[in-house]
Amino acid sequence: MARKLLLEHINVPGINTFDVYRSKGGYAAVEKALKTMSPDDVVEEVKKSGLRGRGGAGFPTGMKWSFLAKPEGVARYLVCNADESEPGTFKDRYLMTYIPHLLIEGMIAASFALGAKISYIYVRGEMMPQIRILEKAIAEAKNAGFLGKNILGTGYDLELYVQPGGGAYICGEETALLESLEGKRGNPRIKPPFPAIAGLYGCPTVVNNVESIAAVVPIINEGGDEYAKVGIGRSTGTKLISAGGNVKKPGVYEIDLGLPVEEFLYSDEYCGGIANGKRLKAVVAGGSSVPILPANLFLKTIKNEPRLMSYESLSDGGFVSGTMMGSGGFIAFDEDQCIVRNTWNFSRFYHHESCGQCSPCREGTGWMEKVLHRLEHGHGKMSDMDLLVDVSKKIEGNTICPLGDAAAWPVASAIRHFRDEFEWHVSHGAEAVTRNFGLAHYADPLPQPETVA
C-alpha cells in the first residue's frame, strides 16, 4: 500500500512516549484544529472524509457528529468505545498499547469539534495494562499543555479520563456502555432517544470506536478530501484488520479499503497464507457476529468477481452469499476445523453475554446453544437444523439491541453454507465427535453463473 495513515510510525522506538510521538509530527492535528479551525470546520472535514464508524456498524462519523444536540447550558460528552470484546477483534488493544497518543490526540480534536469539556475513554476492565498506558499518556499530554485548562492558550478546556469496565461483551453496545459508565449494570437502553439527544447523564453524547477517533488525526492533518482519495467508493480511508485463526502471520494490519481479499490472505505483506501448509475452509471476515462464508464464496462473489476488503464488496450478495466488514476481526478456518463446533462455541458466547432483558435473546441464545451442543456431541437430529434456523429468525429483529441479531446470524449462515457438514454430524453420531468432516467442497471454484440471454 502507498502510505499508512494510522500506523505509519508504529515501529519507531519510544513512539508510546509523548516526546517521540511529538517529534514525529504528533499533536499537529490538535494545533491545527484548535488554532485555525472552528468546531464546525472540523465536523465538516470529517464529513468530507467519508469516514465510517470502525466499531462495527459503519455509520458515517461526520453525520453522527452533526446529529449531536446542542441545547444552551447543557454539557455534551464524547465517549470513546474501547470495550473491544467482539471475538476475533484485537486492533484497538494494539493501537492503545503501541501508539496511545494517537487516540489521545484524536480525542482532543474530536472533543473540540463536539464542544465536550469532559470526555471519557471506556476501556474493558481486562485491559488494565492498556488503562495504565493511556493514563500515562494523558498525564504527559496534560503536562505539555494539550489537556486541561486553556489548551495551547486557545481558551478551550478539556479533561480526559479513562474508565474501566467490569467484564461484559454487551458493554460494547453504546447505550449499555453509557449505563455502565454511570455505574450500573450494562443493560442496553431502548432507543429512541439516541445518545445524540440523551446519552451520558441524560446529556447529548457521541460514542465512537477507538479507530474512528484515531482516524480524525490524519483527516485533520491531510484534509477530508485527501483522506477520501484513499480507498474505494464509499469505503474511504484505511482500516485496521485484526487477522487471526489459522493464518500464517496473525496480527494487526492497516489496509487501504478496497484491497482484494485474496491479496490480504495470501500475500507476504499481510497474512502470508494459511498456517502449516493447510488449505482455507472458511472465513469470518468482520468479527464473530457477521455471517461465516466458505472459502470459495469468500474469495469470489456469487457473480464470480474477486471480493475486496470494502464495506460494499464484503456485503455483496446480502445475507444469501455475502457477509459484512463489521469490526475488522478476520478469522480464517483451515481444513481441519469443525464448523459445527465453532458455531456451538459462538452460541455459547452469545448466551453467556446476553444481558437477559429481552426474552427472545435470553431464551433463544440458550436454546441455540443447547441444540448445537447436542449436534456437536453426536446426539443431534436431522430436524435440528430447521429448528435452529427457526429460533434464529425468532430472535432476529425482535430485541432491544443488536446482540440478538449478532447471535442469530452466525448460526443461520453456518447452516445456510455448511448444511451438509451439520447433516454429517447427525448421520455419523459418535464418529463425528472424533473425526472431522474436513474441507469437503468448500474451497472448490464456484459454479459459473448462468448467463441470462
Next chain:
Amino acid sequence: MLRVEETQAPVEFSPELISKFDDVKSRYPAGKQKSALLPILHLVQAEFGWLSAAAMDKVAGYLQIQDIEVYEVATFYSMYFLNPKGKYVLEVCRTGPCCLVGAEKIMDYLEEKLGVKEGEVTADGLFSWRGVECLAACGFGPVLQIGPEYTFYENLTKDSVDKLIKDLKEKGKN
C-alpha cells in the same frame, strides 16, 4: 449467585485506599459519583482478592448509594469475584478464535497440572483457573491473563504454562 459468606469478617479500608477512591470520584460531574462504582470495585478486589458483602456494603456507604446498587453491579460483570479465589487466578480465553489454535488443550492441561476443576482453589491456596470470553488478543492465542494487573501471557504452550506456574509458585511463597 450472591451469597453472604458466614465467615465474612468486617473489612477496613485503609486511608491510602480511600484516597484512591477520592481520586476516582473526582472524575465525574457533581452528583454523578455512582460512576465511580466499577473502578472502585476493581480497587477493592485488587486489595482483598474478592468482593465480600461486607466490603460491598462499605463501598455503598462511601458512594452514598444503596447496598443493592452495588450487588447488582458486582453480580452482572464477570470480573468481580463474589467468593475467595486462589492468589493467582489464571483466566484462559475459551472463545472460538483461540480454540482454533488450541485453547481447549491448554484448559485441559491446566486442570491436569493444577489438579483442580474450573473455579476451584488449589490446596495451597495459590491457584484457581477458569475459562473467560475473548480477551481481544485472538491473533496471539492461546492466551491467559492474571489479575489484578491483568498481565497477559500469549501464544501459550504446555512448556510456557509449566514455566509460568513454576514462576508463580516461587513468587507466591514470598
